Amino acid sequence: MYGALEDTICAIATPIGEGGIGIVRLSGPQALVVASRIVRLRSERPLSSISSHTLHLADLVIPASDKQDNGENGHSGLPASSLLDEALVVYMKAPRSFTAEDVVEIQSHGGALVLGMVCKTCVEFGARMAEPGEFTKRAFLNGRLDLSQAEAVLDTIRATSSAGLLVAQRHLRGDLAREVEQARTSLLMVLAHVEAGIDFVDEDISFLQRDELTRIVREACAVVRKLEATAQEGRILREGAHVVIIGRPNVGKSSLLNRLLREERAIVTATPGTTRDVIEESIDLGGLTIRLMDTAGVRETDDVVEQEGIKRTRLAQDEADLLLLVVDGSAPLSNDDIELLRALKDRKHLVLLNKADLAVTVETDAALVGHASYSISAKTGIGIERVKSALRAQLLSGGFEAAESITVTNVRHRDALCRAAESLGQALESVQAGMAGELVSIDVRAAADALGEITGVITTDEILGRIFSEFCIGK
Numbered sequence: 001m002y003g004a005l006e007d008t009i010c011a012i013a014t015p016i017g018e019g020g021i022g023i024v025r026l027s028g029p030q031a032l033v034v035a036s037r038i039v040r041l042r043s044e045r046p047l048s049s050i051s052s053h054t055l056h057l058a059d060l061v062i063p064a065s066d067k068q069d070n071g072e073n074g075h076s077g078l079p080a081s082s083l084l085d086e087a088l089v090v091y092m093k094a095p096r097s098f099t100a101e102d103v104v105e106i107q108s109h110g111g112a113l114v115l116g117m118v119c120k121t122c123v124e125f126g127a128r129m130a131e132p133g134e135f136t137k138r139a140f141l142n143g144r145l146d147l148s149q150a151e152a153v154l155d156t157i158r159a160t161s162s163a164g165l166l167v168a169q170r171h172l173r174g175d176l177a178r179e180v181e182q183a184r185t186s187l188l189m190v191l192a193h194v195e196a197g198i199d200f201v202d203e204d205i206s207f208l209q210r211d212e213l214t215r216i217v218r219e220a221c222a223v224v225r226k227l228e229a230t231a232q233e234g235r236i237l238r239e240g241a242h243v244v245i246i247g248r249p250n251v252g253k254s255s256l257l258n259r260l261l262r263e264e265r266a267i268v269t270a271t272p273g274t275t276r277d278v279i280e281e282s283i284d285l286g287g288l289t290i291r292l293m294d295t296a297g298v299r300e301t302d303d304v305v306e307q308e309g310i311k312r313t314r315l316a317q318d319e320a321d322l323l324l325l326v327v328d329g330s331a332p333l334s335n336d337d338i339e340l341l342r343a344l345k346d347r348k349h350l351v352l353l354n355k356a357d358l359a360v361t362v363e364t365d366a367a368l369v370g371h372a373s374y375s376i377s378a379k380t381g382i383g384i385e386r387v388k389s390a391l392r393a394q395l396l397s398g399g400f401e402a403a404e405s406i407t408v409t410n411v412r413h414r415d416a417l418c419r420a421a422e423s424l425g426q427a428l429e430s431v432q433a434g435m436a437g438e439l440v441s442i443d444v445r446a447a448a449d450a451l452g453e454i455t456g457v458i459t460t461d462e463i464l465g466r467i468f469s470e471f472c473i474g475k
């Protein structure tokens with residue numbers, strides 16, 4: 001799927017459409033040569049003479065094709081020497097560029113036609129169109145980024161919340177890679193010892209070595225498990241948290257959704273069974289995206305439409321990161337409420353005693369003991385700010401904001417950590433059971449390899465292909 005690093009690649013690096021400026025990026029050994037075919041510096045100097053990392057005003061001119069002599073350029077449809085646009089051009093000499101190769105960026109006006117013609121001309125004069133993510137892939141292959149950093153580039157582009165962006169930037173800085181590499185290095189040291197033991201001593205590794213080995217493997221295991229444990233929060237930071245509002249009919253679920261959204265999104269009426277479908281909207285809670293779902297009130301009903309709605313409520317409920325159970329706080333709890341409260345067991349949740357603007361009657365109900373409950377009024381807004389803080393606190397431990405904390409956001413990383421932890425657990429068991437060094441080393445090796453997949457020290461073309469094909473062209 002990917003060509004050799006000797007190729008010079010080019011692509012439009014900005015989104016296609018109308019834009020103030022648009023950028024064509026060239027990377028590879030021929031970047032300057034190819035660009036100089038289309039770029040005429042206003043200073044009349046040759047492009048090859050400009051200093052690295054300096055910006056130059058230029059005209060973009062369709063050159064006469066090497067293959068043609070009738071003066072008309074077959075690819076662009078414009079005659080040779082036609083003026084395409086004016087542009088700013090920058091040359092970034094290897095290795096001080098994003099790809100660690102020679103890079104030229106041509107910044108013209110952001111019209112799809114101009115940018116397309118620039119690319120076509122570059123291809124005609126020796127460059128090749130880049131595959132999706134190929135610039136970032138080159139940064140990885142040339143050792144400028146490890147694989148987790150390359151993935152963080154994509155996370156940065158895709159971040160939709162400030163929390164997601166913060167975590168992506170930490171990964172881009174290499175925080176995760178450093179921690180993982182440290183654990184891997186200590187495992188490689190263990191391996192070297194154990195393997196030396198296998199090679200040079202006839203009998204099994206000594207007890208003293210065994211203690212030291214256990215300590216190191218245990219430490220690595222703790223690091224891996226600690227990282228693995230951050231993955232759920234990581235997913236929430238990256239994709240947003242699924243928060244589902246449930247409750248029996250007419251307690252004010254849709255009113256709560258509208259209040260949190262600050263708009264009249266869902267229909268609210270005094271008739272029980274108003275909401276029939278799941279309604280999803282996103283809110284930003286201090287930088288964290290919440291995907292909020294309002295659902296049909298749960299009750300026994302003969303109405304087929306409502307039954308379907310209740311089925312969907314249950315599906316949404318199963319997938320939620322957190323449940324907001326709304327009850328009518330102005331009336332005693334019903335059996336249905338108590339049933340719903342029971343279903344919250346082992347789930348992250350808040351209980352909201354709504355209609356606090358009316359008489360408050362349920363606050364002291366025994367069924368609420370052990371639940372975090374809040375008196376609110378979806379109608380007047382009483383208590384809503386407290387609910388928002390409680391939501392955030394429940395979804396995130398808060399630790400991710402501390403500068404040194406690392407959160408795993410990527411499923412691929414989580415899977416690798418999970419495999420590493422399993423192998424290390426196995427290795428520890430083998431050591432404790434007095435197994436032979438060979439057996440211990442198999443598991444330690446498996447763990448080290450799994451960790452190596454995160455940073456890309458251990459990788460396959462298939463893994464790389466999968467990762468980089470998700471990128472846009474030009475990145």
Ligand SMILES: Nc1nc2c(ncn2[C@@H]2O[C@H](COP(=O)(O)OP(=O)(O)OP(=O)(O)O)[C@@H](O)[C@H]2O)c(=O)[nH]1
Pocket residue numbers: 247248249250251252253254255256267268269270271272273274275276295296297298354355356357358376377378379380
């Ligand atoms: N007084 C008062 N009335 C409220 C409050 N919240 C909702 N209501 C009223 O309760 C009724 C039902 O509100 P909805 O938001 O439609 O309730 P729901 O839980 O979505 O109901 P279903 O969609 O039928 O399950 C409406 O008449 C609302 O005006 C509140 O905080 N105080």
Ligand SMILES: [Mg+2]
Pocket residue numbers: 253254255266267268274275294295297
């Ligand atoms: Mg409703």
